[in-house]
Amino acid sequence: MDINNIRKDFPILEDKTLVYLDTAASSLKPIQVIDKLDEYYKKYGVNVHRGVYNLSFIATEQYEKARRKVASFINATFEEIIFTRGASSALNLVASSYGLNNLTKDDEIIVTELEHHSHVLPWQNVSNITGAKLVYLPLDEEGRITIDNFKSVLTDKTKVVAVTHVSNVMGYISPIKEIVKLAHEKGAVVSVDAAQAAPHTKIDVIDLDCDFLAFSGHKMLGPTGIGVLFGKKNLLKEMPPIEFGGDMNDNVDKFDASWKDAPYKFETGTPPIAEALGLGAAIDYLENIGLENIHKYEIELKDYTMKKLKEIEDIEIYNLTTDTGIISFNIKGVHPHDAITYFDGDNICMRAGHHCAQLVIKWLEVLATLRASFYIYNTIEECDKFVSSVKQARDFFKSVGF
Amino acid sequence: MDINNIRKDFPILEDKTLVYLDTAASSLKPIQVIDKLDEYYKKYGVNVHRGVYNLSFIATEQYEKARRKVASFINATFEEIIFTRGASSALNLVASSYGLNNLTKDDEIIVTELEHHSHVLPWQNVSNITGAKLVYLPLDEEGRITIDNFKSVLTDKTKVVAVTHVSNVMGYISPIKEIVKLAHEKGAVVSVDAAQAAPHTKIDVIDLDCDFLAFSGHKMLGPTGIGVLFGKKNLLKEMPPIEFGGDMNDNVDKFDASWKDAPYKFETGTPPIAEALGLGAAIDYLENIGLENIHKYEIELKDYTMKKLKEIEDIEIYNLTTDTGIISFNIKGVHPHDAITYFDGDNICMRAGHHCAQLVIKWLEVLATLRASFYIYNTIEECDKFVSSVKQARDFFKSVGF
């Protein structure tokens, strides 16, 4: 894994001063992915499924090849992969199609305060409409999901467990496999938000045995405008579509219509074609490096940075034991939006805010946090720059009276 | 309007033998749009709204600039423009949010057999769920929507009129303005499917006074993965979101949340950023040429071709009076999928099938049709090639015994 070579693949890094530590919001894109989009638009940029001419056939083959790549990326089958607009859209599909049609007021939905808004608000809506009860798994003192705490809320009434694979604020990895096993014993299905997991760790849906799992292209070197929903075949089969129209139907009569099988049932209209191809290219890129290597490298950078960060006075770190490349922190007394401007001045990109996860921000009892997240294109030198910028920022804000 | 210069902008046309007559399914893309995508991914390919650092600020400005462009493209305001995955998704949003929440069993929904599946199936679903009655506007003998026939189905019970602006099979332009006026007199709202109109004619939502209007990027020189829903401000304000999650919310508590105003209320998660920018570039390209010029030129090509096509024996044309660049036809006795392969052999791309509009195909009482559609990059020479290929195809199929 040669970081210098990797960096050369990312055109945006031609700006040598740029230190990009906001991968958890969106990753940078390698030229291989950009080239794939260009290839589509320049060589066979036509619609799929609908034509029987050669260019359209090529586009269709490429589109379905991307689906096969996604399937093998997470060890699923072709029919279990639905392309969506993004992880948020995919997670909503589960709630709207499975949730609204299977839950009643006697049921319970387990969620956690670690969830991204996109994995808690859809279930709030299901709860509002069906009357099913939303039950929060109590986090432990570090803010983690533990099996013991999961057991404390899991009951015979539990019908759905919505849980994040990796928290986008705390960087913790949830014990998905154990959660699924226990949930299945109660007959509940498990929806996994893998938006922060897919780019960083190998996912095996057979091993996890989860029922649904979602992620986004743009966080894993792929384009914007595409996400993936994995659903177990037998579940997808019973679920109604939530969008109706072109290409998802079989026969259409004036007052009546029938649907294709999954995944097409859930993909109405012209799909995100270029985006699917780009996601396929991103997966090639990730698999070429190896998810294990990626994870190891991120941890290396994180460990190095965490150690130095801990030594700086007046820095509050909220996830000292993070399992991934995500560090959430604040400079004492300095609002994160003031801090972020300082880092921006050093051309260090980081995020400040509640990271679309207000519940865990409230759990932390802070207004907002800074978040640095590391990925394959970051270097140890960048970690040093970052740490030194943190120190200087603290000194600066002190000096002007914060 | 220099067609040769225009053709140079489309990289796919470097293949000089290619005759692309499938724009109604998806248009080709000019280099200006492809370059805009590249610019985003290579220069500031980060997330929007979420960062307060400079790169993210640039991406956000560009994203919202694209929205302003779309707004001015159809004479709407910024807050009335929602970015979606495509026209299908946009039309579904109207049905799911407005339809499901405002209709009851005593109401009526007027639709037409000219509608694309994406504008009839969502209302079938609303009808199934709410009990509202689906009423079909009777088409005239040519297959057109007429005001008289519209009046014959419009009643005090009509709550929604779902009508296509331009039919993707017949190429007819519907009298939207008059329909809207009459519908409003009855207090009904009008949803307009402008997927085939936006690329070809100037749309002015204030002049039309329509309540909702939808179109797709990929049919108007833009990228895949993006569509637009226009909705009148006061209507959007009252409509509930249908997808919940990051970036569409205001405050989030464990059991309760509030939403942002439109358009953000309807755009959860990371939006199709590159795609919005690409759509903006496509609009620049179209406005640079001028929609009026585009329409005039298409009609020129269509008139020329139609005249020649009519002279060929054994050709059945289904829309002799088409108002746009769309011609639907068949070679007598030859299944369109057999015919299409012949054209493909001449590197002429056309579509065969029901064009996601089975109702009008059934209305025509045929199994499927061939469809040729013309656009700015087509030439008179291509029309000649096409006509001559049609003749040869007819001769060939006769010769082998069809």
Place this chain on the structure above:
Amino acid sequence: MNNMEVLYRQVIMDHYKNPRNKGLVQDELYKTIHIKNPTCGDDITVQSKISNGVVEDVRHDGTGCSICCSSASVMSETLLGKSVDDAIKIKDAYINMLTNKEYDEEVELEEAVAYTGVRKFPARIKCASIAWKAFEGTLDESE
């Protein structure tokens, strides 16, 4: 310029115009599979009657292009009377041939060999295989 003759062989046109074994039967001994390609409108139903490991009858009906309809007829003739094992071998060889995969060239495809030309028209391979896929489905049903 256009090499369509490769595709529309005489055999194919013959079966398209005069389909053999066409029309379905109402009989519990038959397994029935219906396959549709909603996009292009091909819509084929295939029935097979298997007894003692032999394909005793194959019926088909439906609508579609010439390649699709003719191949259902050719298939019915080719497989009728074969042992199930042989029928599967022929079907596999045929599908592999169409999709440019390696296939057992020893297997006698009989009239179905007329579809080798389809390989040059990737967009039509589906048309030529849909009836055979349906037949395959009837065997799965029989198990």
Place this chain on the structure above:
Amino acid sequence: MNNMEVLYRQVIMDHYKNPRNKGLVQDELYKTIHIKNPTCGDDITVQSKISNGVVEDVRHDGTGCSICCSSASVMSETLLGKSVDDAIKIKDAYINMLTNKEYDEEVELEEAVAYTGVRKFPARIKCASIAWKAFEGTLDESE
């Protein structure tokens, strides 16, 4: 390398640390506007009391970054006692100044002039304008 001093002027820090006119009142004569930027967490409420065409009082409360909170305080001091017409002039000049548009340089921005540095930080312009926008909202309410 980092020119943050341009942004964090003494005036700004002073108002951030010691906000003037902070805290809301319960009084029907006041118009209240609440503006939030849910993404960054800025959350500001502004109240104004207008009588006889004069800004008799301005109050504010909320949470946010130093630029956001201080500018609410600076605004309140700047506008207090001005005629509504002048207040609007000042507000317009200030917003135009921030967004690098043309503005009437004759208009006396008073302490609000300290925010000229914000122009160098486009991502923070919103922080510096949110309180002023809220004030603008209270005037619309008063009409």
